[in-house]
Amino acid sequence: MDRRKFLKGSALLSGILTLSPFELFSSRNTICSNTIGRAKNIIFMVSDGMSLGTLSMTNLYSKNILGRESNWMNLYHEKKVVRALMDTASASSIVTDSAAASSAFGGGIRVKNGVLNMGPNGEKHLPIWQKFKKAGKKAGCVTTVTITHATPAGFCVNSEKRNAEPQIAEMYADLEIDVLMGGGDEFFNPETREDKKDLYTAYQKKGYQILKNNADLKNLKPGTKTLGIFSTGALPYSIDRTHLSEFKNTPTLADMAKTAIDQMKDHANGFVLQIEGGKVDWSAHANDVAALIHDQIAFDEAVKVAVDFAEKDGNTLVIITTDHGNANPGTIYGNDATKNFNSISDYKYTNEYILNKIHKEYSSKDVKDWIYEGNKIVLNDDEARQILGFYNGLEKEEGLYNYKKLPFKLYSEIQKKHNSVGWISMDHSGDYVEVAAYGPGSEYVQPFIKNTDLHDVMLKASHI
Known part of the structure; x- marks a missing residue:
């Protein structure tokens, strides 16, 4: 054996073995960075307020009652995704609210709880959907709460107050976000707005089609800018929609997600879409287990819509995560635990x-x-x-x-x-949370990240 080659190889091996797992993973990404594909489209999915216990219980319910693995967990079993843990803190607390959390994704910087993409001295951080719009992509948001709520807003606008929802509704029109679907009629309707502005007419003048129910969702003009407002306040919980006739004409999150993708998928420069299961968070605040599990299942069905499209398309990065934990629900030991659950x-x-x-x-x-x-x-x-x-x-x-x-x-x-x-509480928690990423650019996701890192992942993946 050539002694010099042996020593050179030994030194290289020794150097590799001194790297921490994080450094080794980072090194792999650096080596592969020139061969990473470009994401033409990005779908960013947020199950708002999803503690790990929520993901676990929903998968358990899905297996025990529905007879199948959840779509999210199946991605892990089939090793289709890069998986990470994420630190969700804000600039003002180890426990974030949804505004600061969404600003971390949307603005790429940690801000105080309660504000959207605004620094401590009033400085504005350009939200990521605006960055992509400037790059020529279409942009959209769909949610099961009001479309002007903190999580979709954090990807789109700057605001000193997350609760400025009437103003946020106007900002969306000015920005001409291509697809907006969720609840919040009170922020668009002249009969319920304090200033009596008719935002539906304002959107129509900008070329938007207006959707009000599930029937409208199935009869829309392809490729046209779309505003779908399907309820006053948030959309109904999934389990109530199933059992109460008055909610039958309200679309599911999966319905809205598929429609939003179909509306933007043929755009030459691609699209970016945020999909939020917003009432997972609300049900956790209420310690409402049926609401929680069934809305997480509804989010999981939207996951399938997104990943099925991405698999077929081949140019789409899908990020699946939450903005923070909430109430940390979990199953409790006992002789009848399975039967009880x-x-x-x-x-x-x-x-x-x-x-x-x-x-x-x-x-x-x-x-x-x-x-x-x-x-x-x-x-x-x-x-x-x-x-x-x-x-x-x-x-x-x-x-x-x-x-x-x-x-x-x-x-x-x-x-x-x-x-x-x-349940440990009726409020947000500061736990590390799950991240799953599929498609071109997923290689940029490290095993442990901060919430702001996902902002950078999206920019790197799209090469803008």
Whole structure:
């Protein structure tokens, strides 16, 4: 053996072995960077407020009750994606809100909770969908909450207040975002806006077609700018849409995602699309397990739409993640844990729907009968009286999306005895969260990242 070649090879091997796994992975990416494909299109998916427990329980429910693996977890099993953990902190806290989290993705910098792409001295960071629009791509956002809510807004606009939703609705029109779908009629309708501006007419003058229901979604003009506003406030929870006839004409997240892709896919310069399962977060705030699991399933169906398109297209980067955890739900050890968890399949409605139907005129028997109809749970007399205490003004419960002071926490504690699901809080958490990336540019995703890194991944993947 040539001694010089042996020593040279030994030195190289020694150098490689001294690298940390992170450095070794980074080195691989550097070596391959010249051969990484270019992403013509980007689909960025956010299951808002999805703790790891939400992903786990939804996959468990999908396997136990629906007889199949969730689409997200199947991507892991089939080794189709690059997977990472992500730190979600904001500039002002280790626990972010959705505005700061979306600004990290959209503006590429951490900002204080409550603002959209605005620095501490009022400096504006150009949102990424504007960057892509300037590069000649089409851009869109779809969500199950108001289209002007923090997560879609963080990809598109600058605002000192995330709650400036009437103004954000106007900003979208000025920017001419190509596809906008979700809820929020109150921010476009002259009858409900304080300034009485008719934004629907303003959008039509800019060439938008206006969609109001599922039938409109199926009869739209291809390639035309689209504003789809399907409800006042957020869209209904998925499980309520399934069981309540008044919601039958509301599109699903997968419906909106497919339509948005179809509207933009033939554009010569490509497109960028954000897809948000916004009510995963709202259900976690309410500790509402049926709402949570079924809206995560709805998000998972949208994942399939996006990945199926990307597989066929070959030029699309799909990023699947969340902006932060919320309430950290999880299954609890016990002899009947599996049976208890599977009983969630008996739930017909969300806790929000069930608790809104109870009135102070109800007797304990009325409460017990209604709870059994909605969840197949048999309450005892003390539990029924406790619930009624909230409607008689004896007790009140706070919460971000609990405007009517409904007893969400109390009821989730009652449910826990029957479904073996517990919650640590009713608010956001600072946990590291899951990221999955498929397609050209996914190689840029490192094993552990900050939320701002995904901004850079999108820019690098598209070569702009």
